[in-house]
Amino acid sequence: MSEKILNKILEKIENVQEEMKEIKKEMKEMNERIENVESTMATKKDVEAIPFIRQAVMDIDERTTRIEKTQEKHERTLDILSRRSIEQEAELRRIK
Template sequence: MEEILNQILDKLQMIEHEVSDIKTNMATKQELEEVKQNFTTELEDIKANMATKRELEEVRNRFTKEFEDIRTNMATKQELEEVKHSFTKEIEDIKANMATKQELEDIKANMATKQELEDIKANMATKQELEDVKNNLMKELDHVKANMVTKQEFVFLQQAVLETNEIVKKIEQNMEKHERILDLLSRRSIEHEAAISSIRLIKTT
């Protein structure tokens, strides 16, 4: 009998321990409510941040388009090779056209010395001298303008020259006539002298 009682007591103690563990590990209504609220909040956040099928489709389409653009704009191996050859050729041209050290030395040797540069500076006109020359030229230009004939005066002068030319031509023509007359008279005078000489010769014989 005592043994049975001990077994019952042991079982009761075990049950008491289990009940105590259950009480210790069991959540209260408050804790369950807090867990529920936390899960609800997290679920709302997930819903708020989750992409819809439409949004996923738009993202997929955008990435597909960008990928196609990349494919379209990407250089092929052939194009890269052509660019490489082009740059190589340009570099070779630059090397070919670059001055050598010897050429640079020749340029340095032919450059003007410091003394020559000083001489050039000494012989160069200053701003003031250039300004003086400019002012003198402006004065001379004004003087020329002041003494120049007007268009009307030029027309009169041209007319006078033409008239003078006509007079000179007439004088030249008259002089030619006079020369012809003088030539004719000279010939006749020679003929007369020859005739007179002939008559004298006849008389003397």
């Protein structure tokens, strides 16, 4: 074979090697991105827990609503009792 042909073959091989290096670099970058996605995505266990979390949130919401209603009732009762106390105090002052 002539030296020209050998040089062309060698040049082609070098080009292929450069392309392979680029492909390997891109694959490494893709693998890093995939690992990042895998590390941040929800697992099957996480997804299985969603209905339980939803139920817990609903239970907490229901309890919070009950507490709010009870608190409002207590506030009204305290308001009535404080008015009575003021009225009774005024009545006692009138009696004296």
